[in-house]
Amino acid sequence: MKSRNLVLAAAIGAALAGPASKAEAGEMEWFGAVYAKFLDGDRRYENALYNNAETTPGESGGDQGQGIEFELMFRNQVSKQVEIGGRLKARFNQNFWTNFGGFGPQEEDERSAQYVKMRGVYAIITPGYEWIDSATIGSNDFGMFDPMTQGKYRYIDRDNASGLLFQGSAFDNDLRWDLARVSLPRLFAGPAFVTRGEDDALKLETNDAAYVGQLRWSSSTNWNATAIGVYVRDKEVAPDELLDDGNDEDIRDGTDVVTRYDNSVLGLKAEYTGFDAFDLSGSYYYSDYNVDEGQGARFSPLLNEDADDTSWFVNLDIGDFLVPDLTFNIQAFHIGADYMSVQAARREQDVLLTSGWMNTFQWGRPDYNFGNRENGNSAAGLGYGGWNGETQQVAGNLMADNDFTDFDEPVAFGVNGYEGITIVPKYTWNDWEFSGEYSYFDYDSNWQACGGPISNDGTTPDVGYRTACDKYPMNENNHAWGLGGDWRNPYAPYQDRETQIFGFTANYFLDLLNGFDVEFRYKFIDDDDDRVKSEEGLADAYGDGYAGASIDRSSWVFDFDSQFAGCTGCDDRDAEYAQYGISLGYQIHPDLYATLLYDYWDVSLVDGTVDVAKPVNSVDNGGFEFSNNFGYLEYLTGDHSRNRIGLVLNYFLSGVEFGASADWFWGDYDPTFYTNDNGRRAKLIPTGDFVPTPLGDISTDNVDFEQYRLKAFMKVSF
Amino acid sequence: MNKKISHLLAGILVGAVAGAPAVAASLEFKDPVGDDNGPGTYVYPTDAVYSPGSFDLTEVEIAAKGKNLDIEVCVNSKLDDPWGMGVGFAVQMAFVFIDTDRTPGSGYTEGLPGTNIRFSPDDAWEKVVILSPQQQSRVMSEAKMKAADQLSKGDLLVPRRTLGKGKCISGRVSLEDVAPTAADAPGFEGWGYQVVMQSNEGFPDKTDLLTRKVNEFEGQHRFGGGHDMDCDPHVMDILAPPAKGGDDEVAAQHEMLSYECDLDGNAVKWATLKMVRGSQ
Numbered sequence A: 001m002k003s004r005n006l007v008l009a010a011a012i013g014a015a016l017a018g019p020a021s022k023a024e025a026g027e028m029e030w031f032g033a034v035y036a037k038f039l040d041g042d043r044r045y046e047n048a049l050y051n052n053a054e055t056t057p058g059e060s061g062g063d064q065g066q067g068i069e070f071e072l073m074f075r076n077q078v079s080k081q082v083e084i085g086g087r088l089k090a091r092f093n094q095n096f097w098t099n100f101g102g103f104g105p106q107e108e109d110e111r112s113a114q115y116v117k118m119r120g121v122y123a124i125i126t127p128g129y130e131w132i133d134s135a136t137i138g139s140n141d142f143g144m145f146d147p148m149t150q151g152k153y154r155y156i157d158r159d160n161a162s163g164l165l166f167q168g169s170a171f172d173n174d175l176r177w178d179l180a181r182v183s184l185p186r187l188f189a190g191p192a193f194v195t196r197g198e199d200d201a202l203k204l205e206t207n208d209a210a211y212v213g214q215l216r217w218s219s220s221t222n223w224n225a226t227a228i229g230v231y232v233r234d235k236e237v238a239p240d241e242l243l244d245d246g247n248d249e250d251i252r253d254g255t256d257v258v259t260r261y262d263n264s265v266l267g268l269k270a271e272y273t274g275f276d277a278f279d280l281s282g283s284y285y286y287s288d289y290n291v292d293e294g295q296g297a298r299f300s301p302l303l304n305e306d307a308d309d310t311s312w313f314v315n316l317d318i319g320d321f322l323v324p325d326l327t328f329n330i331q332a333f334h335i336g337a338d339y340m341s342v343q344a345a346r347r348e349q350d351v352l353l354t355s356g357w358m359n360t361f362q363w364g365r366p367d368y369n370f371g372n373r374e375n376g377n378s379a380a381g382l383g384y385g386g387w388n389g390e391t392q393q394v395a396g397n398l399m400a401d402n403d404f405t406d407f408d409e410p411v412a413f414g415v416n417g418y419e420g421i422t423i424v425p426k427y428t429w430n431d432w433e434f435s436g437e438y439s440y441f442d443y444d445s446n447w448q449a450c451g452g453p454i455s456n457d458g459t460t461p462d463v464g465y466r467t468a469c470d471k472y473p474m475n476e477n478n479h480a481w482g483l484g485g486d487w488r489n490p491y492a493p494y495q496d497r498e499t500q501i502f503g504f505t506a507n508y509f510l511d512l513l514n515g516f517d518v519e520f521r522y523k524f525i526d527d528d529d530d531r532v533k534s535e536e537g538l539a540d541a542y543g544d545g546y547a548g549a550s551i552d553r554s555s556w557v558f559d560f561d562s563q564f565a566g567c568t569g570c571d572d573r574d575a576e577y578a579q580y581g582i583s584l585g586y587q588i589h590p591d592l593y594a595t596l597l598y599d600y601w602d603v604s605l606v607d608g609t610v611d612v613a614k615p616v617n618s619v620d621n622g623g624f625e626f627s628n629n630f631g632y633l634e635y636l637t638g639d640h641s642r643n644r645i646g647l648v649l650n651y652f653l654s655g656v657e658f659g660a661s662a663d664w665f666w667g668d669y670d671p672t673f674y675t676n677d678n679g680r681r682a683k684l685i686p687t688g689d690f691v692p693t694p695l696g697d698i699s700t701d702n703v704d705f706e707q708y709r710l711k712a713f714m715k716v717s718f
Numbered sequence B: 001m002n003k004k005i006s007h008l009l010a011g012i013l014v015g016a017v018a019g020a021p022a023v024a025a026s027l028e029f030k031d032p033v034g035d036d037n038g039p040g041t042y043v044y045p046t047d048a049v050y051s052p053g054s055f056d057l058t059e060v061e062i063a064a065k066g067k068n069l070d071i072e073v074c075v076n077s078k079l080d081d082p083w084g085m086g087v088g089f090a091v092q093m094a095f096v097f098i099d100t101d102r103t104p105g106s107g108y109t110e111g112l113p114g115t116n117i118r119f120s121p122d123d124a125w126e127k128v129v130i131l132s133p134q135q136q137s138r139v140m141s142e143a144k145m146k147a148a149d150q151l152s153k154g155d156l157l158v159p160r161r162t163l164g165k166g167k168c169i170s171g172r173v174s175l176e177d178v179a180p181t182a183a184d185a186p187g188f189e190g191w192g193y194q195v196v197m198q199s200n201e202g203f204p205d206k207t208d209l210l211t212r213k214v215n216e217f218e219g220q221h222r223f224g225g226g227h228d229m230d231c232d233p234h235v236m237d238i239l240a241p242p243a244k245g246g247d248d249e250v251a252a253q254h255e256m257l258s259y260e261c262d263l264d265g266n267a268v269k270w271a272t273l274k275m276v277r278g279s280q
Helices: A005-017 A465-471 A535-542 B003-014 B135-147 B149-153 B246-258
Strands: A026-042 A065-079 A081-088 A116-124 A136-139 A162-170 A177-183 A211-215 A223-239 A255-270 A279-290 A305-318 A324-337 A391-394 A411-414 A418-429 A432-443 A497-510 A516-529 A573-591 A592-607 A638-653 A654-670 A673-677 A680-686 A690-693 A695-699 A705-718 B024-030 B057-065 B066-077 B092-099 B117-119 B128-131 B164-166 B168-174 B192-199 B265-268 B271-273
Touching: A211 A324, A324 A432, A592 B135, A705 B168, B057 B192, B066 B092, B066 B128, B066 B192, B135 B149, B246 B271
Parallel strands: A391 A411, B117 B271
Antiparallel strands: A026 A065, A026 A705, A065 A081, A081 A116, A116 A136, A136 A162, A162 A177, A177 A211, A211 A223, A223 A255, A255 A279, A279 A305, A305 A324, A324 A418, A418 A432, A432 A497, A497 A516, A516 A573, A573 A592, A592 A638, A638 A654, A654 A705, A673 A680, A690 A695, B024 B057, B057 B066, B066 B168, B092 B128, B092 B192, B164 B168
16 A cells, blocks of 8 residues: 655656746745644654664664754746756754754754755756757756656655766757766765875765766657666775875876775666567667775675676556456566666666565564563664555665655665566456566575575685675675664575565445545565575585674584585575455545555464574674674564554645554564474474574563554645 | 366456447547657656656547547657556656637646646646656545646546556546536637656655756756756657648747746746647
C-alpha cells in the first residue's frame, strides 16, 4: 500500500524547478510552505524528528516529538534571458517544540538551532542562440539524466548538488543534448565515503567533478534512443610534491596532481513503440573504475580495487494480450556485481520492475534475542515494524540511502549483482483490477570466496576468502544474515543464492454509499542461499572460529571436524516470507479520505545450524558490531509471525493538507535450532532453557513483540 | 514446495471473487500520434520523467456502464509512476470537457484555470471531468480555490479513483452527475467532447488548477515553445474533428491552438477549441 504522503518528497523536488511563473520581468515571486510533523510511538527515542536518521552514529532517529519547518522560495525572471531562484529553508531535525524556541540541548548544534539556510540557488541563462537553449548555473538535481549513470539527486540532497548544465537541441528538436559538470559531493562520492586521501597535506577536494554528456534522439513517434556518458575524477596533490628528494618538491613550477579514483560509465538506451501488440525498450551500460591502491575501506560506496563490468535491461510491455484489458510488463535484467557508477541514483528512482523485498523486515529492531535499551544500536532502524513504503531498487554504487525517512516512506535498496526476470500481468474486469508478479533473481555475486582462492587453512589471516573479498566493502553486511537483509550491502563472501517472488493484488470498488476501495494483497518470497558449497570452503569460512571478530564467542569453533566437517548444508539459509493483507478505503467526507489496513506476515527462516555465524574478517568485513552487545548479528532461525493494523487519513482544505498514519504491530518469534548430524543439517530439540551459539545463549522461549507508531503532518503551501 | 504452492493458491483465492459483467455502449475517438506539440511548437520538459509520447493523446473511449460514465484516455507511451502517486501514473493529467446540451451559447466558453484556452460558443461545455493522479480530495480542494464557480455548480467532476494501466488512464463518474436534467437529451453518444492533455503539477502556480506551465524555453519541469506570459494555451494535445486519427487532424489541432499575444503578453487571440462528437 503506497502512501500518498510519499509523493510529497518527490513532488517537492519537481516543484522547486517546476511551477514556472508568468510574473512580469524583474518581479520577484515568493512562495513556499509550512510543514509541521508530529511523531509518536512506543520506542521512545527522540534523537531526531525522523524515524530514521543515520548521519550521526549513535543518534539515529526517533518516534517522539513535534516540530515545524518553513521554507520560502523565490524566483525572479530578471529578463527574457535570465531567471534566478532559490529558497530559504529551516529544517527541523532536532528542532522540537519542547526546545522552546532556542533552548535545545545543543543550541550551538545546527540540528537543534532554529537556523535558516540558503538552498537551491540557481541562475538559468537563455541567450536565444540557435546552438544552445539554456545554461543553468548552481543548484540542480540533474534529473534529466539516468539512474544508472548520473542519477537524480534524492530529495534531501536535491538542493545540495550544484554544477553547470548546458542544454540544447537541433534538427527541429529531434536531437536534444545535455552537458553537465557536477561538483562531486565531498561527503560521500568516493572510496571510504570521501573525496580525499588520508593525508591532509595532499587533500584536494573542491575541484573534483563528474562530467556528463547525453544525446537524446527522437525523430519518430515510434522510436527514440539515448546515449549517455559520465566521467568522474577525484584528484589529490601528488605525493611527490611533498618529498624533499630533489625532484618535484619545488612548487614554483606548479603542483602536480594524481588521480585518487576515476569512474567512466557509458550507457545506450532505446525504445521502439511501433508494434501494435507491444513496446520494446532496452538499455546497456558499461562501467570502468580505477582506484588508487590503499583507498579502500570496509565502509565505502565503491569497490576497493579496479573493476569494470556491464549491466543491461530489456523491457517488454504487452497491451491487451489475448483478451482486452490484459497487459503484461516483462523485464529481464543483469546488473554486474562489479558495475560501479558513483553518480548513480541513491534513492527515489527504481531500476527494476519488481516490487522487491518486504520492507517491514528492513533493519528490524528491537533486538530479537535480547532487547536491551541500553544497547545504543537498538535505536537504529525503525523498530519492529520496519517501513511501510514500497521498495525502490537502485544500483551502481553502495550508497542506497534511507536517511531522514519515516515509516510511511519508500525504502531504497541496492541491487548490485542482481540478475533475472520479472513478469507483471494486470487485468481489469468490471470493477475489479488485478495485478500479479513473478520474479526470479539469480545473482552475479554468487561466488565462493568472492571468486578468489579457497583455502582450508582457516586459521591464517590473509588467505582464502579474505584475499578476493578485500575488493568488496561490506559496510553493515551483517543484517544480510538476519531477517530482511540490508539495503547497501550486496556482497557476501560465500553465496549461492536464488530468489523467487510471487505477488497478487486485487482491487475492487464497492459502489455503496460513497464507495469503498477494497484491496486484497498477497506476496510470497522464497529466498535460498546455499552459501559455502565445499568442505574446503567450510574450513575457509568458519575454520578460524571467528578469531579476531567481536562476536560473543570468538573461540566458538573448538573442534572444527566434529562441528562442521562434511556438512555443507549446515550454513544454508532458507527463508520463506508470506504476506496477506486487506485494505478498506472510504471517502468519509469530501475533504477526508480514510484507509484501514490489516496485514499478516508469516516468515519461516532457517539460517544455518547453531554452530555457524556469518564468516567475518575482523579487519575488513566486520568489527565490534558483530557482538551481541551491539546487536548487528542476531540469531533469527525460527518462525516469525507479524500483524499490523494501520489507519491512514488524508484531509484536504484549500491550500492545506493534513495527513496521519498510525500502526499497531504485534507478533512473535518462535526460535528453532538445527545442528550437524553426521554431515546433515538436522533439527535440534532443545533440552534446556537456552541453546548456546556463537552469538550467545539463545532462549528457547517464544518472544512477543509489539509496536505502536504515529506520524501526522500538516502542509500549507502559499 | 507444498507450502509455497499453498501460499500462492491462498493468495489467489483471497482475491478471486467474481463480479457480474455490465453491458456497455461506447464512443471511441482517435488522435494522430506525434502531435503532442500544442500549436505545433511546444516541446517537453527536460527531466527524464517526461518520456517521449507521455502527452501524445492517441485514443479516447467514453462508455456508459449502468449508472456510470467510464472514460479512458490513452497516450503514446507506457505510463509510469516516478513520483509514487500510487495509481499507476504520475506526470499526466487530462481534462475531458463535455458539451451535454449541444445548445450554441449555452455553457462555459473559458477553459479551466491554467489551461489558457477558450471554446467557441457553439462548443461551450457544461461539464468537465479531471483525470488526475492526485487524490480526489486534493483536486477538489484546489478547485475550491481556483474553479469555485464550476465546482459549486457541480460542473467540475473528479472520479473517486483514477487509474493508469498500460498506456491508458481511466476514471468513472456518475452519469447522473454529468447529465442531471432532461436538457441533456442527446445522451452521452450525442454529446460533444474535447480532451485536453496536460501535466500533473503538484505545486502549481497560484492561479493554475494543478497544471504545468508552458514557457518560451523548456525547463526541467516546464514545457517550452510557448510564451512566457499567460496568453498561450498550456495544452500539449487535444482531439480534433472528426477524431478519426487522420493526418489532417494535426493541422486542425494546430489551428485550434493557435494564439496571438501583444508585446505586453496579453492575449490578442486565444486558442479556441471545438468539440468532437460521436455522431459526426
